Amino acid sequence: MIVFRYLSRELLVTMSAVSAVLLVIIMSGRFIKYLAQAAQGLLDPGVLLLIMGFRLPGFLQLILPLGLFLGILLAYGRLYLESEMTVLSATGMSQRRLLVYSLAPAALVAGVVGWLSLGLAPQGIAEVDRILNQQDSLTEFDTLVPGRFQTLRGGSRVTYTRELSADRSELGGVFISETNVSRQTGKESGLSVLVAESGRQEVQPDGSRYLILENGYRYDGSPGQADYRAIQYDTYGVLLPKPEVSMELSEREALPTRELLGSDNIRHRTELQWRFSLPLLVFVVTVLAVPLAKVNPRQGRFLKLLPAILLYMTYLALLIAVRGALDKGRIPMALGLWWVHGLFLAIGLLMLYWEPIRLRMKKGSAQREVARG
Structure with missing residues (x-):
């Protein structure tokens, strides 16, 4: 139990730090974009903080899975580098038990992501839509700032x-x-x-x-x-012309989840699968990150970081591509996004059990050589 608390604390602290950095970077970029629109008179400067606040759940639902993925890589990578994981392995800590311990904080993160994706994020986007509708009623006169072209x-x-x-x-x-x-x-x-x-x-x-x-x-x-x-x-x-405000928001993203559940619209069903995919993404990236975090102390903790990030980006990019294909009816809705999660879950399990499988194959090969001799 002490080991479980120690690993969970290390994991959650690292994840929180990484997520905070990612959130600041993403929100800063968005805020600069909105600030430029306000400077052009397209937005009332007084609503910028409101828009950023309502968009926060939408940002977090994508940042937290990545933060957990990087948190596992960095936290466990440090333990391997400082030989702490070697000591734990000597006391019976296997990769499978490490994965089980990691799934507990991952379940907590998945619960938060599910709460965001199914509830808070759609509500926030709906509020942003309401603010933008109010902005549409403004004219050039309402957004003028004295002393500025x-x-x-x-x-x-x-x-x-x-x-x-x-x-x-x-x-x-x-x-x-x-x-x-x-x-x-x-x-x-x-x-x-x-x-x-x-x-x-x-x-x-x-x-x-x-x-x-x-x-x-x-x-x-x-x-x-x-x-x-x-x-x-x-x-x-x-x-006086009306400002044209563009926030790249989709109407279906603002729909409550309960309305999506009873809808036969293809785009609505795709959106529903996307919202359920985000909590599932947390568990899959945990299975991927645990074997990727294992490093040799001589190699350094950052050796597998770049390949791991590329693997995560491939995972997320494939999800987005399949989401677009579902919108256009190119993939059956029954297949949906689930096969992508299944594919990367299989990759994670293969990496997790590859070492025992390889040793077993090597042992079997050696036994066959002895039998022939």
């Missing part, structure tokens, strides 16, 4: 305001530059620049919104040519 419409419009009131109803020192595109050729046909002393938002009965500019000028022409036309105006209306 903001690019919209794929770079065809640049907006700037020097001042913005606290209730976001009044602007001061407005600049708008927009590239004109010919409807016939689809190519750029010139540039329009609007400057104004002040501006305000006006909502029409049909729901469209306009930015009403006051006391300013409009300049039309083509860059590099001296044929610009200048128009002075007292009041000028500019239609």
Whole structure:
């Protein structure tokens, strides 16, 4: 029991450290992407932390299996390197018993991953969808940041305001530059620049919104040519476009698991298999990691790390590829994702029992040689 607690503690501590590092890396990349969208006026900066919080379960459900896999490799690799595993082997610790001890913390991790994949992750994505729907009702006016040039419409419009009131109803020192595109050729046909002393938002009965500019000028022409036309105006209306926010989210990912259980839709059934596959992934990677963690002290603990990561990436990539094939109906739903788990489980068991099998074969060969002699 003491050995079990020691191994479990080493494994869970290492897994937690690795998972934390992976989580910081992934969330930092995502946050930078969302921050860039907020800087362009596509997102309200106030919802960035909410979006990251709701996306956290979706990140963790993929990070924890990898964290457990690397945790076993690093924790047990250290024990082999420092000859602690040699001492345990002398007291009867076999690879099979080590696997049994490892499956206990793996069951804990699988329970957490199952809770995330079946419950929290879909709820989080549904909340992100709700936030994005709210963002879709925003206009360029609602996402303006004073003192910053903001690019919209794929770079065809640049907006700037020097001042913005606290209730976001009044602007001061407005600049708008927009590239004109010919409807016939689809190519750029010139540039329009609007400057104004002040501006305000006006909502029409049909729901469209306009930015009403006051006391300013409009300049039309083509860059590099001296044929610009200048128009002075007292009041000028500019239609405010709605930002197009892209988060690469799928509608089925936001569906509760109970709705997927009774669905006959192929994509829904594939999503259900994917959610159940993630907890199962934890047990399979544990079977793979235990024999891969065995290293010779002279070789170093990182010798098998790269091949092990490549094996894990192959496993995950094959799962994703089969998931796409299931969506398109190329693989029978009865076969589903389960054969991928079975394949890598067989690989793990083969690596686990390869040494006893090899010794048995060698012993049998030696006995046959003696019998012949």
